[in-house]
Amino acid sequence: KKADIGVAMGITGTDVSKEAADIVLTDDNFATIVKAIERGRWIYDNIKKYLTYLLRANITEVVVLGGVVLAMGPEFLPLLPAAILYINLATDGLPALALGVAPPDPDIMQRPPRDPRESIFSREVRTLILLGVLIECPIFLWVFFQSFSDMELARTKIFFMFVLIELIIAVNFRSLRYSLLQAPPHKWLLLAIAWELGLVAVLIQFPAVRDAFGISLPAAADVGIIVTLGFGVVVSIEVAKAVLWAKAPGAGRVAA
Structure with a gap:
């Protein structure tokens, strides 16, 4: 009777x-x-991986898009509705589903029992969501205002930054404890990322799609900047995981 779960x-x-x-x-x-x-x-x-990934992405979108609109007006919306819809349904969708079937961490049975009253929004979930928002929002806003004089260019940079960061940061969240190099391989996530990269590469070749998204084909220099900033976010998340689990009892060892 005193047991949390009785077994017969x-x-x-x-x-x-x-x-x-x-x-x-x-x-x-x-x-x-x-x-x-x-x-x-x-x-x-x-x-927890699924929630961390999606909530971080959605909060970042709301802060960036909503902040610009409230401060400057709807005509300066950083992303047009079609682009927002594409990012939320296509770019975020498959990686999030893949994280829902990610392989377990190697130490999953070596951890101490979890308090059944503990919220699913645990310390690592809250920290990684908050850190992602605090890192990504200034980057997105900086990129947007750097090209503010040309709205099509600004929207192009913001769109491709959202797409790239959402895809590469999904690799971070294969594990909330283990580092990028230590986390178990996940072929379905890699396939989802490859599919999304291929899909966006094909879609932007059509002028009608670019017009609907309010973007143009990105220049090579812009792609380089976007990739560099994207990997900067990845490194920041890795450092956060290392700090979170450096002294946590029963946690897997995380390499920065």
Whole structure:
């Protein structure tokens, strides 16, 4: 009665014990409990990755787009509605789904039990969301105002920055604890990223799509700047994970 979850044997257990239990082991094998705990931790971790990735992206969009519109008016909207829709549905969608089925961390069964009252918005989730927003928003705003005199150029840079950062930062979130190099490989995430890069590369070749998004083909120099800034965000997230888990009990060792 004092246990958080009562377990009864399905084969040898009595009817009374089965009715009182929260879980019934149909095979009477205690190893099944271990597998169930591992799967539960795995699913819970992936929900946190999914939420961290999407909430960070959406909050950043709201702050950047909303801030510019409130300060300067709707005619200076950094992204047109079609571009916003594309980023939210296409660019964010597949990587987020892939993170939902990411492989488990190697130390998932070496961690101490989690408090059942703990919010899913745990310390690492809150910190990584906040850090992502604080790093990305100034970068987006700086890039936008650098090209403010040419709205099409400014929107082009902002659009491709959102696309690139959303795709490469998904690689960061394969694990909220392990570093980029230590996290388990995830082929489905890599396929999702490759698909999205290929899709946007094809779509922007059509003038009608560029007109709908309010963008133009990016210059090579602009692409270089966007890639450099994008990888700067990735490095910042890696440093944050290293600091978060440097002294955390039961955490995987994270290399910066």
